[in-house]
Amino acid sequence: MRGEIIVIGNELVSGKVSDINGCYAARRLTLAGFYVTGITVIGDEASSIESALRCAIARSDFAIITGGLGPTSDDITTEVIAKTLERPLVQNADILSRLESCLGDRGVVMTSEHQKLALLPQGAEVIDPVHHVCGFFIIHHEKPLFFLPGVPEQMKDMLDSHVIPGLLDKMSHRTYVKERVLKVFGLEETKINQLCQGIEKDQEGITISFLPRFPETHIVITVRGKQAQQAQDELGKAEETIRKRLGNYIFGQNDQTLEEVIGHLLRSRKLTLAIAESCTGGLIGHRITNIPGSSDYLDRDVVVYSNRSKEELLKVPRKVLEDYGAVSGECAEWMAKNIRISSGTDLGLSVTGIAGPTGGTNQKPVGTVFVGMSTSKATVAKGFKFSGSRESIKTMASQTVLDWVRRYLTDDTFLFSY
Amino acid sequence: MRGEIIVIGNELVSGKVSDINGCYAARRLTLAGFYVTGITVIGDEASSIESALRCAIARSDFAIITGGLGPTSDDITTEVIAKTLERPLVQNADILSRLESCLGDRGVVMTSEHQKLALLPQGAEVIDPVHHVCGFFIIHHEKPLFFLPGVPEQMKDMLDSHVIPGLLDKMSHRTYVKERVLKVFGLEETKINQLCQGIEKDQEGITISFLPRFPETHIVITVRGKQAQQAQDELGKAEETIRKRLGNYIFGQNDQTLEEVIGHLLRSRKLTLAIAESCTGGLIGHRITNIPGSSDYLDRDVVVYSNRSKEELLKVPRKVLEDYGAVSGECAEWMAKNIRISSGTDLGLSVTGIAGPTGGTNQKPVGTVFVGMSTSKATVAKGFKFSGSRESIKTMASQTVLDWVRRYLTDDTFLFSY
Numbered sequence: 001m002r003g004e005i006i007v008i009g010n011e012l013v014s015g016k017v018s019d020i021n022g023c024y025a026a027r028r029l030t031l032a033g034f035y036v037t038g039i040t041v042i043g044d045e046a047s048s049i050e051s052a053l054r055c056a057i058a059r060s061d062f063a064i065i066t067g068g069l070g071p072t073s074d075d076i077t078t079e080v081i082a083k084t085l086e087r088p089l090v091q092n093a094d095i096l097s098r099l100e101s102c103l104g105d106r107g108v109v110m111t112s113e114h115q116k117l118a119l120l121p122q123g124a125e126v127i128d129p130v131h132h133v134c135g136f137f138i139i140h141h142e143k144p145l146f147f148l149p150g151v152p153e154q155m156k157d158m159l160d161s162h163v164i165p166g167l168l169d170k171m172s173h174r175t176y177v178k179e180r181v182l183k184v185f186g187l188e189e190t191k192i193n194q195l196c197q198g199i200e201k202d203q204e205g206i207t208i209s210f211l212p213r214f215p216e217t218h219i220v221i222t223v224r225g226k227q228a229q230q231a232q233d234e235l236g237k238a239e240e241t242i243r244k245r246l247g248n249y250i251f252g253q254n255d256q257t258l259e260e261v262i263g264h265l266l267r268s269r270k271l272t273l274a275i276a277e278s279c280t281g282g283l284i285g286h287r288i289t290n291i292p293g294s295s296d297y298l299d300r301d302v303v304v305y306s307n308r309s310k311e312e313l314l315k316v317p318r319k320v321l322e323d324y325g326a327v328s329g330e331c332a333e334w335m336a337k338n339i340r341i342s343s344g345t346d347l348g349l350s351v352t353g354i355a356g357p358t359g360g361t362n363q364k365p366v367g368t369v370f371v372g373m374s375t376s377k378a379t380v381a382k383g384f385k386f387s388g389s390r391e392s393i394k395t396m397a398s399q400t401v402l403d404w405v406r407r408y409l410t411d412d413t414f415l416f417s418y
Numbered sequence: 419m420r421g422e423i424i425v426i427g428n429e430l431v432s433g434k435v436s437d438i439n440g441c442y443a444a445r446r447l448t449l450a451g452f453y454v455t456g457i458t459v460i461g462d463e464a465s466s467i468e469s470a471l472r473c474a475i476a477r478s479d480f481a482i483i484t485g486g487l488g489p490t491s492d493d494i495t496t497e498v499i500a501k502t503l504e505r506p507l508v509q510n511a512d513i514l515s516r517l518e519s520c521l522g523d524r525g526v527v528m529t530s531e532h533q534k535l536a537l538l539p540q541g542a543e544v545i546d547p548v549h550h551v552c553g554f555f556i557i558h559h560e561k562p563l564f565f566l567p568g569v570p571e572q573m574k575d576m577l578d579s580h581v582i583p584g585l586l587d588k589m590s591h592r593t594y595v596k597e598r599v600l601k602v603f604g605l606e607e608t609k610i611n612q613l614c615q616g617i618e619k620d621q622e623g624i625t626i627s628f629l630p631r632f633p634e635t636h637i638v639i640t641v642r643g644k645q646a647q648q649a650q651d652e653l654g655k656a657e658e659t660i661r662k663r664l665g666n667y668i669f670g671q672n673d674q675t676l677e678e679v680i681g682h683l684l685r686s687r688k689l690t691l692a693i694a695e696s697c698t699g700g701l702i703g704h705r706i707t708n709i710p711g712s713s714d715y716l717d718r719d720v721v722v723y724s725n726r727s728k729e730e731l732l733k734v735p736r737k738v739l740e741d742y743g744a745v746s747g748e749c750a751e752w753m754a755k756n757i758r759i760s761s762g763t764d765l766g767l768s769v770t771g772i773a774g775p776t777g778g779t780n781q782k783p784v785g786t787v788f789v790g791m792s793t794s795k796a797t798v799a800k801g802f803k804f805s806g807s808r809e810s811i812k813t814m815a816s817q818t819v820l821d822w823v824r825r826y827l828t829d830d831t832f833l834f835s836y
Binding site for chain 1: 429430431432433434435436437438440441442443444445446447448454455456457458459460461463466469470473477627629638693695697698699700701702703704705706707708710711712713716717718719720721722723724726727730731760761762773774775776777808809812
């Protein structure tokens with residue numbers, strides 16, 4: 001079944017806001033086995049809406065239209081649909097009573113704008129009769145047309161819980177699409193590409209694509225098959241091959257983030273963590289504390305932006321700062337060791353570097369970053385040379401130190417390989 | 419002049435990647451005074467490309483088409499255009515010699531795939547004869563059709579330096595579009611809407627729109643006029659009116675961020691800053707250090723995630739933690755005061771709260787956050803109740819404390835209004 005998506009909103013055609021609804025719907029439909037032929041973005045303009053709707057009905061098996069269903073005067077979608085499909089607007093009793101009770105609860109008097117929400121084209125059915133959200137569908141010349149709100153959360157919810165299940169029911173020859181994302185850090189995309197070569201040839205129905213998602217690369221394995229189990233098996237087989245070839249460069253899959261992975265590892269090993277960061281400025285702590293429950297393993301994080309704070313909070317000897325500088329392996333080792341000892345945690349992490357755009361020298365150009373890690377058995381530090389903007393350098397530095405934690409927790413020899 | 423944009427790429431209709439080219443082109447065209455009627459996203463499929471192109475020619479004054487111009491077999495745009503417009507493919511001598519010299523430099527032998535790049539529909543003109551990038555235009559039935567590469571950097575460059583100037587030359591009655599964004603924090607969107615009422619009516623050619631950009635609201639003032647200076651003047655007038663009505667709730671304009679604004683204020687006042695954060699986990703430090711040169715005013719930031727670290731690093735008395743809890747105005751005051759005193763800075767900031775999703779109680783539900791600020795003259799703290807996800811609560815808390823700094827630095831009475 002071939003379908004298309006129409007996204008309506010003036011803010012989209014003027015480029016003020018980029019479309020997310022169309023992309024989301026395309027993704028979900030593709031993964032459900034439908035073929036999306038296009039996403040049409042238009043303004044809240046009657047002629048555009050009418051023309052897009054006519055084209056969709058002529059060339060597609062179904063269409064999903066989002067936006068312009070609200071109560072204000074610039075929301076004209078419902079009215080234009082009614083005219084285009086030659087179906088008069090009819091008051092929907094369900095919506096009207098829902099509106100009455102909802103407004104009543106809030107002590108608001110119903111206006112003609114509210115009443116407008118209850119006017120639907122003849123033959124339209126409300127998609128979600130339970131929740132207080134507008135959205136309806138019409139079967140027009142046997143083609144289902146879904147009209148969804150433009151608010152992304154509402155649109156996503158309605159699409160996933162009503163529209164896609166409804167469409168799947170209609171498909172006689174279903175194609176099963178299974179997908180897995182493997183997330184890689186620390187390997188060049190060309191290298192990943194090389195390592196994955198031949199898999200698509202060896203396994204029919206498999207597609208492997210590579211998405212650069214700085215600072216990571218995501219490998220997307222997609223399988224299309226006539227049977228769900230078979231597609232799932234093929235996916236597992238391809239995943240196994242890739243995992244064998246890439247090893248520990250794969251840090252997670254699907255929606256997992258690196259901070260989630262290390263949170264899980266720390267928790268299961270009952271280990272605690274303290275951080276001393278300089279050029280990353282709090283980003284490492286921010287990422288770690290994005291994970292609910294991170295207070296179980298993160299004790300503290302000190303952002304020692306000045307030399308004085310490095311001396312006062314971490315007892316980095318002045319001689320180290322003078323002889324080697326704050327951006328040095330020696331300083332990173334002191335920082336990691338002393339934050340671990342002073343906080344009494346199992347692991348101490350440190351980052352010190354030059355995020356730029358100024359502050360670089362010939363010996364230590366912008367992007368020079370030292371990462372340190374300390375345990376009761378060893379303290380190590382290593383220098384890196386990252387490139388790009390200030391934010392890219394901060395991101396790479398935080399990713400590198402988080403990946404060290406992951407590698408240390410999954411490979412006992414990691415710290416001693418330095 | 420009404421134009422439309424067609425974006426071609428399989429990765430876009432499958433929703434793997436969201437479109438950025440279409441949105442960028444729409445923005446630039448709108449600001450240049452053109453009216454964009456739609457953005458059509460389609461796959462690398464002959465029938466889709468043909469249909470989109472035919473529709474565009476029928477209904478628009480010009481069209482911009484991006485993607486599918488490369489050398490590989492899935493790049494079919496040029497071929498489909500030739501067929502649709504009934505213009506045979508002709509070898510372009512300029513491109514061919516450019517390719518020869520370019521490949522020669524790299525010691526690469528020309529293949530049929532390379533030669534494909536030199537085949538353009540009859541009547542096509544190369545857009546940028548200097549750079550090694552493919553892109554051409556065709557005037558078809560007096561309508562300019564621009565074909566640009568899908569690589570965003572190349573597309574943007576070609577659009578800005580060739581396509582838009584070329585289109586502007588064609589316009590007999592040019593419209594000048596001027597725009598300004600005013601950024602607001604701390605006022606509800608409905609309230610902002612009320613305060614801005616009547617301005618559009620009073621001033622012809624002015625449009626005011628409101629974009630929620632959590633946790634901020636952005637007011638976009640747009641003016642269209644026949645003369646550049648007049649449009650600029652109208653814009654200034656509308657901005658003045660809005661600034662008068664909203665006062666200090668406006669913290670910045672256009673691309674300015676709140677952290678940039680306070681960085682500028684701290685630097686010009688030669689003041690320094692230290693931070694003690696708990697539930698924000700490093701986010702405040704991260705935001706402040708995103709600004710180049712922030713080491714001039716940020717001395718340190720301690721993320722005191724455990725009670726022990728609050729006692730050890732900030733000397734918060736155990737009695738305060740026991741009597742009031744770590745999430746309390748009392749604790750926030752101690753944190754702000756002691757980080758200021760121990761680091762010897764002019765300002766001390768603190769945040770302590772419950773980011774959730776767990777850890778809330780009846781008295782202190784998830785979202786309870788205390789913000790503190792300390793100067794040599796006063797130390798204050800205030801409680802807030804934020805809602806939403808863990809990340810939303812962290813964002814609101816960091817934004818609130820940064821906005822306190824801004825308000826303190828622009829209004830001497832701010833601290834004493836608590």
